[in-house]
Amino acid sequence: MVVGGGPGGYEAALVARRLGAQVTVVERHGLGGSAVLTDVVPSKTLIATAEWMTIADRAPELGIRLDRLAAGLGPEDDAAGPAGGTGSAVRDALHHRIDLDAVNTRVKALAAAQSADIRARLEREGVDVVAGTGRLLDPEHVAVRTPEGREHTLDADVVLVSTGATPRVLPEARPDGERILTWTQMYNLTSLPERLIVVGSGVTGAEFAGAYTSLGADVVLVSSRDRVLPGEDQDAAELIERVFTQRGMTVMSRSRASAARRTADGVVVTLEDGREVEGSHVLLAVGAVPTTRDLGLEDAGVRLTPSGHVAVDKVSRTNVRGVYAAGDCTGVLPLASVAATQGRIAMSHALGDAVRPLSLRGISANIFTAPEIATVGEPEGRLRERGVQYQVSMLPLARNPRAKMLGVRDGFVKIFAHAGTGTVLGAVVVGPRASESIFPLTLAVTHRLTADQIADASTVYPSMSGTIGEVARMMHHRIED
Structure with a gap:
């Protein structure tokens, strides 16, 4: 039984099914959970649209001009006054604007389509999907209340709780959904x-x-x-x-x-x-609060942390035999990728497959601002707190030839390496599509590569990733010194 159909839940269901288990997923809002329906997929779709606006703002410096005829303008419009009337119409016609209603319609449609794709995948693999709310009666029984208000009990040999988290609100700022x-x-x-x-x-x-x-x-x-x-x-x-x-x-x-x-x-x-x-x-x-209330966790003997998260170990076990948990409800790290990894590990462990305990060492994360911020490994502040002897190498993207071609000025690549061995301990990439550029550095941290090993690898010229190789090459003599 999987309670919650977000990334931790549906990934766990697929693993369990491939290992031969009969699997039921209970989800009350829609498969994919908040990550697909109200959080990651919608927000990043909105941000993708905003990114196009940012790119369009750079168009004039790249030599791109809007066709005045396409905008329905003629020379006579140049004489329009600076305020109001035709003058405003001219400026509006020559400036890109956003239709937020259309944007959000697309956002919700894409989220719904992704949720439907996940449902189709689960059903194709033979997973039973039940719409409703799950609640543990004990470690081997889950009560399911359907949207129509009917309740029935399902037996389970293994239960995975993957119910996510909900937005935190202020006592004197109650959301109304409008303002x-x-x-x-x-x-x-x-x-x-x-x-x-x-x-x-x-x-x-x-x-x-x-x-x-x-x-x-x-x-x-x-x-x-x-x-x-x-x-x-x-x-x-x-x-x-x-x-x-x-x-x-x-x-x-x-x-x-x-x-x-x-x-x-x-x-x-x-x-x-x-x-x-x-x-x-x-x-x-x-911030967010874990969705762990009214799930019967305490009645089943599952231990919660003072913050209300489900306490789990590195293979996603709770303190109760046969009950596992994954995702934001555990408070391990609020990333969809981590939730999915926890869910996969949980089912592999529960069903006797080979399993490697969760390690956060090689987990990369990304903030989808413009420019993006991607990180992997140990942050510099933590290295400093731990007294680790490390070296830092950093270059701005503005010097990168590909960045110059694209009109990119803001961003950098920074690598932290052990002062003695040169092993890459962490990295930060700030720039367009940093979420894609961080991957080679994620491999380096995960497999304990050295800065010299990164430097020895060839990069395309010109490319943004060329700066990663250059930053690694800059570390060579520093580490030897």
């Missing part, structure tokens, strides 16, 4: 917010704030910390904050929000120091 929103509700907007206040400067807050700035909204990012993305590499975070402000975003550092209320035509966010910020909409991006 005060969580990130799951952003896709119901039909027009671009005039002034969007984003509360929270972590990954979710930064991604949405950056996307809506690129889409053309006036954005205020309220951060309780000294800088945007406080948990990320300092060089990367400082670069992103600089890019944000250059694009017109207002970043309010050391400003903790305490409440949000609706007004006649917008919202007011109150800060702890008494200041108020007015806007048309507010997005609450203040």
